[in-house]
Amino acid sequence: MRTFNMSKKLDYVCYDVRGPVLEEAERMRSQGIDILRLNIGNPAPFGFDAPGEIIHEMTENLHNAEGYSDSKGILSAREAIVNYCEYKKIPHVGVDDVYTGNGVSELIVMAMQGLLDNGDEILVPAPDYPLWTAAVTLAGGKAVHYICDEQSEWYPDIQDISKKITPKTKGIVIINPNNPTGAVYSVEILEQIVELARQHGLIIFSDEIYDRLMMDGFQHTSIASLAPDLFVVTLNGLSKSHKIAGFRCGWMCLSGDKSQARGYIAGLNILSSMRLCSNVQSQYVIKAALSDIHTCDDTLLPGGRIYEQRDYIVKALNNIPGLQAVKPKAAFYVFPRIDTKRFHITDDEKFILDFLHEKHILMVHGRGFNWLMPDHFRIVYLPKIEELKIACDRLGDFLDGYRQA
Incomplete structure (x- = not known):
């Protein structure tokens, strides 16, 4: 009998945020076991509601959103994104340089599909958002993968980046603010990355989905604002900042010098047209959402x-005992280090599964x-403090007698 296997293109693809450990958790839930989920940055299940005006804007425009939009998005949404780019000092962005997406995830895939041939290299941070x-x-x-240095507030290691650039390198990805570490990069670090991109002719891809979730008075600088002479692709959206992850509302904007990227842009236009358009209902909330850019989210203040x-x-x-955590400056993740020698840990997935069980x-x-090392894990701190206390108490109890076989 003929059998059908997974495509070999997926041999080295994983997305463990929703991978085997989650599948085991779902199996346990199906047996009636209550699971406290600290695995995914989805605000809604933890009691974070979308702003009322966002819900109103979507419902009021449902009738207007029955048909396809322009493949890049409705004009009012793209104009609002252009204005937001101006606020962030991202240069040379017009409405034709903006693509709305079904979340940033779709646009990340599109950006890579439109650029890469077999064997081309992209510099990606470690740790990264695995998509x-x-x-x-x-x-x-x-x-x-280039290293982000835990001892230096999880900043990218510039020397490591430099060593890993080859003639096959086409671009560099930064995630700022960072998932999973919560780091926010300084202007000095961003300028050094820009200079490397300038020297080696690289495209910069900047994932800035958490740029409105800053704490402790830290300010976010978009790397595109420091690179008017370079081609930069900036990705952002409303899933986290406006607590509407399920609306799948993201965008991508092209800035700087586009003269050397005309072929790539043509490819992006083809890919954008092929998916017809992003969710039109969600596009209608972008203008309203970006009208509040000067409004501070009280949940991020003391x-x-x-x-x-x-x-x-x-x-x-x-x-x-045995754990260390660098304080995040943004987003809602922490990426603690575990003393692997103390607990004899060689397999971090097994550690997480053992804790789950x-x-x-x-x-x-x-x-x-x-x-690369089995010495970290990510916790989402969206649950209320009462639930986080339960989680930390159980983690301490678990580690008190844990030794990995």
Whole structure:
């Protein structure tokens, strides 16, 4: 009998944020076991509601959204994104340089598919948001991971980047603010990355989905604002900032000098047309959402829910013997280090599975973010402090007697 196997294109593709550990958690849930999910940055299940005006804007425009839009998006949405680029000092962006997407995820895949031939290389951070590595691989390229240095606030290691640039390197990805570490890059680091891109003729791809989730007075600088002479692709959206992950509302904008990227842009236009358009209902909320760019999210300020949960989880983790956590500056993730020698850990996925089985808490192991060593894991701190306390108490109890076989 003929059998059908998975495409070989998927041999080196993984997305462990929703991978085997999650599948095991779902199996356990089907048996009636209550699982505390600290694995995914989805605000809605934790009681974070979208702003009322966003819901109103979508419902009011449902009748207008019955048909396809322009493949790049409705004009009002793209004009609002252009204005946001001006606010972020991203240069040389017009409405034709903006593509709306079904979340940033779709646009990441499109950006890689439109650029890469077999064997082309893209520099991707380690740890990364794993969709970037997967998208590069599916497009036939090779993701070359550069190190972000935990001892230097998880900043990219510029020397490591420099050593890994080859004649096959076409671009560099930065995730700023970073997932999974919560790092926010300084202007000095961004300028050094720009200079490397300038020297080697690289495209910069900047994932900035968390740029409106800053804490402690830190300011976000878009790398495109520092590179008016380079071709930069900036990706952003509303899933996290406006708590509407399910609306799948993202965008991608092309900035700087586009003269050397005309062929690539033609490819993006083909790919954009092939998917017809992004969700039109969601496009209608972009203008309203970006009209509040000067409004501060109270949950990110001292006393606010996300701020207090961030402070709690960092302190609680650092009080557990064998764990260390760098305090995130943005987003809602923390990426603690575990003392692998103390607990004899050689397989971080097994560690996360063991914890899930014994304590019924779901997290993601570090290698799910293309971190090579089995010594990190990611926690989402969106649950209320009461639930985070339960998680940390169980983690401390679990580690107290844990030794990996």
